Every structure is written in C-alpha cells, then in structure tokens.
Amino acid sequence: xxxxxxxxxxxxxxxxxxxxxxxxxxxxxxxxxxxxxxxxxxxxxxxxxxxxxxxxxxxxxxxxxxxxxxxxxxxxxxxxxxxxxxxxxxxxxxxxxxxxxxxxxxxxxxxxxxxxxxxxxxxxxxxxxxxxxxxxxxxxxxxxxxxxxxxxxxxxxxxxxxxxxxxxxxxxxxxxxxxxxxxxxxxxxxxxxxxxxxxxxxxxxxxxxxxxxxxxxxxxxxxxxxxxxxxxxxxxxxxxxxxxxxxxxxxxxxxxxxxxxxxxxxxxxxxxxxxxxxxxxxxxxxxxxxxxxxxxxxxxxxxxxxxxxxxxxxxxxxxxxxxxxxxxxxxxxxxxxxxxxxxxxxxxxxxxxxxxxxxxxxxxxxxxxxxxxxxxxxxxxxxxxxx
Amino acid sequence: xxxxxxxxxxxxxxxxxxxxxxxxxxxxxxxxxxxxxxxxxxxxxxxxxxxxxxxxxxxxxxxxxxxxxxxxxxxxxxxxxxxxxxxxxxxxxxxxxxxxxxxxxxxxxxxxxxxxxxxxxxxxxxxxxxxxxxxxxxxxxxxxxxxxxxxxxxxxxxxxxxxxxxxxxxxxxxxxxxxxxxxxxxxxxxxxxxxxxxxxxxxxxxxxxxxxxxxxxxxxxxxxxxxxxxxxxxxxxxxxxxxxxxxxxxxxxxxxxxxxxxxxxxxxxxxxxxxxxxxxxxxxxxxxxxxxxxxxxxxxxxxxxxxxxxxxxxxxxxxxxxxxxxxxxxxxxxxxxxxxxxxxxxxxxxxxxxxxxxxxxxxxxxxxxxxxxxxxxxxxxxxxxxxxxxxxxxxx
Numbered sequence: 001x002x003x004x005x006x007x008x009x010x011x012x013x014x015x016x017x018x019x020x021x022x023x024x025x026x027x028x029x030x031x032x033x034x035x036x037x038x039x040x041x042x043x044x045x046x047x048x049x050x051x052x053x054x055x056x057x058x059x060x061x062x063x064x065x066x067x068x069x070x071x072x073x074x075x076x077x078x079x080x081x082x083x084x085x086x087x088x089x090x091x092x093x094x095x096x097x098x099x100x101x102x103x104x105x106x107x108x109x110x111x112x113x114x115x116x117x118x119x120x121x122x123x124x125x126x127x128x129x130x131x132x133x134x135x136x137x138x139x140x141x142x143x144x145x146x147x148x149x150x151x152x153x154x155x156x157x158x159x160x161x162x163x164x165x166x167x168x169x170x171x172x173x174x175x176x177x178x179x180x181x182x183x184x185x186x187x188x189x190x191x192x193x194x195x196x197x198x199x200x201x202x203x204x205x206x207x208x209x210x211x212x213x214x215x216x217x218x219x220x221x222x223x224x225x226x227x228x229x230x231x232x233x234x235x236x237x238x239x240x241x242x243x244x245x246x247x248x249x250x251x252x253x254x255x256x257x258x259x260x261x262x263x264x265x266x267x268x269x270x271x272x273x274x275x276x277x278x279x280x281x282x283x284x285x286x287x288x289x290x291x292x293x294x295x296x297x298x299x300x301x302x303x304x305x306x307x308x309x310x311x312x313x314x315x316x317x318x319x320x321x322x323x324x325x326x327x328x329x330x331x332x333x334x335x336x337x338x339x340x341x342x343x344x345x346x347x348x349x350x351x352x353x354x355x356x357x358x359x360x361x362x363x364x365x366x367x368x369x370x371x372x373x374x375x376x377x378x379x380x381x382x383x384x385x386x387x
Numbered sequence: 388x389x390x391x392x393x394x395x396x397x398x399x400x401x402x403x404x405x406x407x408x409x410x411x412x413x414x415x416x417x418x419x420x421x422x423x424x425x426x427x428x429x430x431x432x433x434x435x436x437x438x439x440x441x442x443x444x445x446x447x448x449x450x451x452x453x454x455x456x457x458x459x460x461x462x463x464x465x466x467x468x469x470x471x472x473x474x475x476x477x478x479x480x481x482x483x484x485x486x487x488x489x490x491x492x493x494x495x496x497x498x499x500x501x502x503x504x505x506x507x508x509x510x511x512x513x514x515x516x517x518x519x520x521x522x523x524x525x526x527x528x529x530x531x532x533x534x535x536x537x538x539x540x541x542x543x544x545x546x547x548x549x550x551x552x553x554x555x556x557x558x559x560x561x562x563x564x565x566x567x568x569x570x571x572x573x574x575x576x577x578x579x580x581x582x583x584x585x586x587x588x589x590x591x592x593x594x595x596x597x598x599x600x601x602x603x604x605x606x607x608x609x610x611x612x613x614x615x616x617x618x619x620x621x622x623x624x625x626x627x628x629x630x631x632x633x634x635x636x637x638x639x640x641x642x643x644x645x646x647x648x649x650x651x652x653x654x655x656x657x658x659x660x661x662x663x664x665x666x667x668x669x670x671x672x673x674x675x676x677x678x679x680x681x682x683x684x685x686x687x688x689x690x691x692x693x694x695x696x697x698x699x700x701x702x703x704x705x706x707x708x709x710x711x712x713x714x715x716x717x718x719x720x721x722x723x724x725x726x727x728x729x730x731x732x733x734x735x736x737x738x739x740x741x742x743x744x745x746x747x748x749x750x751x752x753x754x755x756x757x758x759x760x761x762x763x764x765x766x767x768x769x770x771x772x773x774x775x776x777x778x779x780x781x782x783x
C-alpha cells in the first residue's frame with residue numbers, strides 16, 4: 001500500500017549510547033530534518049540534537065492564565081452581578097472560596113491546550129497519520145531498539161550518503177520508508193447514508209420510549225401538587241361538583257353583628273350610637289362621608305350633589321325631620337337604603353356607619369347653631385389655643 | 388573526549404568564610420542579648436524563631452538525604468555532602484534547646500498549672516501539654532533525628548575510604564525506616580514549638596505546613612551552597628548547570644506545595660468560620676500583621692513561582708542564587724508570622740526591631756561555621772559512592 005515516493009531512511013541501534021552518538025554525528029553533518037525514536041525519554045538527547053526549548057510552554061501558560069481569568073470573571077459575574085447570593089455569610093465576591101475552582105479551570109485549560117497544541121505542533125493536526133506509522137521500524141523503537149530517521153526532504157539528503165553514514169555508525173538495520181498510498185473512502189454512499197438515518201431514528205425512538213414511558217418518574221415538585229381539595233377547584237366527591245361548601249344557615253362571620261331590622265320599613269327599637277364622638281371617630285366619619293355620602297348629599301349634607309342632575313338630588317340632611325331622627329333611624333337608612341338610595345352596608349362597616357352618623361350630627365350642629373352657641377364655642381377654642 | 392583528567396581534588400574553603408560566620412555569630416549574639424536585657428520575653432521568642440529556623444534547615448536536609456536513598460536518585464549524589472554538612476546541626480540542637488527548656492514558663496501559656504486548672508480547654512489538653520512530657524518529647528525527637536543523622540552520615544563517610552557498596556544498601560533500608568518516623572517527629576515538633584504557643588487553637592494540617600516550609604528552606608540553603616561552591620570550584624569539576632536543574636525544580640515544587648498547604652489551612656478555617664479556629668487568623672490580621680499575612684502570599688509563593696517557572700531559570704546559577712536567598716528570607720518571615728503574634732509583651736518600638744533579628748543573624752553565622760568546619764574535615768563530594776559516576780553523567 002505504499003507509493004514509491006521516499007519519506008526517509010531509518011537506522012536502528014541496540015543501545016541508547018550508540019543512538020546519542022549517532023544523533024550527535026547526524027547533527028554535526030548539518031542535517032536538519034531528522035528525528036530520533038526511543039522507547040523512553042533519553043537524558044542528554046536534547047543537548048546533542050541542539051533542540052531549542054519547546055514553544056509549547058507558551059501555549060500552556062497563556063491558556064492557563066486565560067483559564068484563571070475566565071473562571072474568576074465568570075464567578076464574579078455569576079455570584080456578584082447577575083444573581084448575587086449570600087452563601088454562609090460570605091461576601092458576594094468570596095475570593096478564597098473561588099480559588100479552588102480557579103485552580104481547577106486553570107489546570108483544565110492548560111492541559112487541554114497542551115494536548116491539542118501537541119497534536120497541532122508535532123502531528124500536524126488534523127492529520128492523524130504519519131509515514132513512519134505501521135512500519136517495522138516503529139515497532140522496533142516501541143520495544144527495545146533506538147532509532148534515527150533522516151527525512152528525504154532535507155536539503156543535503158542523498159540516499160547513498162545517508163546509508164553510508166549509518167553503516168559507518170554501525171547501525172544494526174537500515175531501511176527505506178516510503179509514503180503510504182492515501183486511502184479514499186466514499187462516505188456519501190447511499191447504503192451508508194441509509195444506515196446512518198436508520199440508526200438515528202432507532203436511537204432517538206428508543207431513547208424517547210425509554211425515558212418517557214419505561215422509566216419515567218415524576219420529578220420532585222416541592223409538594224406543589226398535593227392530594228387535597230382546593231377552595232376554588234372542582235371536586236368529584238360532592239354532587240354539585242364544587243370543592244367549596246356552603247356554610248350552615250344562620251352562620252355568623254367572626255367580628256360581625258347582624259342588623260336585626262334589616263328589610264323592615266322602620267326600626268322597631270332604634271339602636272343607640274355605641275361610639276363616643278372623639279377626634280378619631282369624627283375624622284373617620286368625615287373621611288367615609290366624603291367618600292361615600294357626599295357625591296349625592298353634598299360635602300356639607302345640603303343635598304347639593306356633584307352629579308349635576310344626572311341623578312335625583314336627595315333632600316337636605318339639615319331638615320327638621322332628619323334632625324329630629326334618632327341615630328338609630330339614620331343607621332337604619334344606611335343599612336337598608338331609602339327611596340332611590342341603595343344600602344351602603346357593604347361599603348361601610350358597622351363602626352364606620354356610626355362614625356358617619358356622628359359626623360352628620362356635627363354638620364347639623366354647625367349649620368343650625370344659635371349665635372350664643374357660636375360665641376361660646378369661639379370662646380372655648382380661643383381659650384384652648386391661647387393662655 | 389576523556390574524563391580522566393577531570394577528577395575531584397579537595398580544596399579547603401577560604402578562611403574568610405570562617406571570619407564571616409564568626410562575625411555574624413558575635414554581632415547576632417550581642418544584638419540578641421541586648422534585646423534580652425531590653426525585653427526578656429520578646430527576646431525568648433526571637434530565640435525560639437532562630438532555633439526553629441536552624442531545626443528546619445537541619446531536618447529538611449536530613450530529609451533530602453533520606454529521599455535520595457529511598458528513591459535511588461543519582462542526580463543529587465554529587466552534591467549530597469552539602470545536606471550532610473547542614474544536617475550536622477541536628478546534634479547541636481540538644482545544646483541550643485536548653486535556654487528554651489529553662490524558660491518554658493515565659494513562652495507557653497499551658498506551662499502554668501494555675502492557668503490551665505481554670506481553663507476547661509487547657510485542662511483537657513494538659514495530659515499532652517505539660518512541662519514534663521514536653522521536655523521528653525523534645526529530647527526524644529531530637530534524639531531520633533540525631534540517631535539517624537549519625538547512621539546515615541557515618542555510612543556515607545566510611546564509604547569515602549572503603550568504597551563499600553553495601554553501605555549504600557544499608558542507608559537505603561535506613562531511609563525506609565526513617566520516612567514514617569520523620570513524618571511523626573516533625574509533626575510533633577511543629578505542634579509543640581509553634582502551634583502550642585496558642586494552646587486553644589488547633590489545625591490538623593499544621594505539621595505538614597511546617598514541613599513544607601522547612602523543606603523548601605533547606606532546599607534553598609542547599610542550592611545556595613551548591614551554586615557558590617560550584618562557582619569557586621570546590622565541587623566535582625564534571626558538574627554542570629544541568630545538575631542544578633533538579634534543585635531548582637524541587638524548590639519550585641515545594642514552593643507550590645507550601646502554597647497549597649497554606650491555602651488549604653486558611654480556606655477551611657475561613658469557610659467554616661468557627662470562632663474557636665478563626666481567632667488565630669484574626670490575630671494575624673490586626674495592625675501591621677495584615678501586611679505580613681498578605682506579603683507571605685507574594686514573598687513565599689508568587690515571586691519564587693514566577694522566577695522559577697521556566698526551564699532555563701531552574702538551571703541559571705544567578706537566578707538560583709537570588710531566589711535561594713529570597714526563599715530563606717521568606718522562610719524566616721513565615722516563621723516570624725507563626726511565632727511572633729503570640730508575644731504578650733507590651734513593650735514595642737524602634738528598639739524592638741533593632742534587636743528582633745539578632746538571634747537569626749547569629750543562627751546564619753552558626754550555620755556557616757558548622758558548614759565550614761565540616762568541609763574542613765570531609766570531602767565535598769562522596770567520592771566512594773557507587774552512584775557518583777551516574778550522577779555526574781546526569782543530563783536533562
């Protein structure tokens with residue numbers, strides 16, 4: 001399977017010392033394209049071959065340094081910028097904790113670069129073959145022989161001279177090595193492509209069935225899905241299909257006192273106001289009044305609504321009738337509504353209703369006070385303010 | 388090329404070396420004693436520092452000798468006399484340790500029974516940390532080292548005359564016995580003399596930490612001596628720079644090993660963050676100590692790492708000389724960082740710094756003198772060793 005193009009001439013020696021001597025001689029004669037092959041590294045060979053220090057170290061160093069920089073920057077970005085997380089009370093950029101990982105990545109980058117660099121430097125990657133492969137010479141130097149090979153593309157190469165030189169050096173065996181014929185394999189053969197497609201289909205199908213049907217297991221969902229009825233969900237257990245049940249008739253919600261005259265025209269016995277008209281109560285009443293009552297009744301209860309006639313104006317709250325009502329009567333109207341006024345029981349809680357009533361009483365007092373009362377009130381406030 | 392004209396001929400070391408050693412010892416001792424008068428307690432710690440320095444050089448050298456025999460190495464045979472001379476400091480440790488053993492109460496907190504009885508941790512440790520057992524341990528460890536020193540070196544010297552190959556075999560067997568014993572004794576010494584200065588603290592890696600530092604310091608001393616002696620022509624004339632490569636490579640290795648161990652000790656304590664362990668490091672972070680703590684990373688690791696990284700650097704006598712002196716200084720700094728923060732004396736100031744390194748200067752002078760007197764009596768090359776020829780032929 002070899003061509004008749006000469007790659008080089010090889011010589012085998014029995015001892016390492018003979019080879020070191022031979023290599024020194026070959027180097028001395030000015031050959032450049034030659035190499036030695038030994039079963040193990042020989043001390044002293046580098047110096048007789050006058051080899052320059054390998055450049056591979058620079059690749060190792062630069063990739064090692066970039067590995068270190070990459071690891072540190074990545075951890076800085078991940079742990080301090082993108083998703084800052086405190087772990088064990090350590091700072092976001094916890095350098096000592098990052099050192100082992102930086103070290104590992106440095107070693108990983110450096111070793112991978114060294115191996116790939118070696119393949120590229122010495123084996124001319126992606127070429128994966130060498131004319132010396134699969135020769136009796138290579139078998140011998142992988143065992144107990146020491147060999148040297150002078151390549152034919154050397155400037156001063158001369159087949160006869162090289163053979164004479166090797167004979168002079170007492171080589172045990174001298175042989176010519178030819179370039180192997182290049183094998184060409186057609187990978188686009190229809191049979192081969194069909195085989196590839198079938199294998200692809202078979203493996204993906206088998207993977208799908210195995211992972212999703214045969215050995216599928218629900219991943220742990222942190223108890224997100226539990227075997228219980230949720231309030232808003234469907235239930236097959238109850239006839240009506242609701243997961244939620246209606247409370248028993250007459251159930252009273254906590255902190256809720258039902259109004260016993262709800263739906264009646266007038267209260268049988270009007271309730272009395274349970275709140276004391278303190279500052280807080282009046283402020284609360286004012287706030288609720290301005291929110292819910294003033295749109296129709298007006299800011300001061302005069303019945304001058306802001307609705308501009310889109311809705312019938314209610315009567316004034318300062319009428320004799322309303323002023324004559326007990327607090328319980330107003331409460332009844334708030335809860336039940338009157339004429340076009342709807343019930344406000346869902347907007348105002350029980351205490352808020354009573355607070356609003358206190359505020360209405362204050363408005364009524366302010367609007368209908370006698371001059372004497374105003375004078376006394378002024379006296380009271382001024383004596384409160386100034387000493 | 389014939390080698391027959393290139394045989395070893397013994398040359399005596401110059402008298403100036405003896406003078407240098409004597410001057411260093413005298414100046415150092417004067418400074419040290421002045422420091423003792425100024426502040427006795429601090430001076431004792433300085434003395435301890437110098438003692439540990441000598442111990443680390445001596446024992447590290449003995450370890451290299453045992454390593455050569457155990458591994459069957461031949462590259463180091465032509466220079467083996469240098470670690471042999473340095474390890475002859477071991478028997479002298481018996482004398483050097485006396486001032487320390489007499490003043491245990493001024494150095495170690497655990498040597499005060501009235502303190503330990505009120506301290507739960509110290510009373511728990513007192514079966515190990517007590518004066519009697521401490522002295523026994525010190526004498527036994529130095530005794531074991533001395534025994535192995537006399538056996539190794541005795542065999543090696545006999546070989547110069549008898550050329551008996553069996554002596555090498557004897558030393559091979561001895562080295563196998565020595566290694567595990569060495570691991571235990573150096574751990575005990577590190578824990579006794581340095582870790583127990585702060586008896587509440589503990590670190591299981593401490594022994595290896597001290598070993599890493601001391602072996603790299605011993606290697607630095609051996610390399611420095613080798614380069615200087617080779618320059619002046621005291622070693623075998625067939626030695627070349629490639630013989631230095633392994634010394635440089637070993638220094639590089641153990642610089643990395645020291646950094647690895649030092650960081651392992653620090654990171655586990657930092658990460659666990661337990662107050663019973665962290666206080667030792669926190670104490671070395673207050674005031675100016677943080678500069679020394681951080682400086683150790685640069686002085687004891689990054690600078691020697693960068694200097695020794697390339698292959699030519701490991702064989703270059705100039706760079707090896709520089710980095711060996713650098714590493715010896717780094718080792719002193721490392722020991723200073725281990726020992727001195729435990730000084731409780733309140734006195735401080737410019738005077739302290741003046742006296743601080745008196746005993747270390749004396750120790751350097753002492754090492755030079757011991758080396759000089761050994762070299763006067765002995766060959767500087769083990770001429771009878773069967774591995775010598777192979778060692779001289781060593782090439783990269």
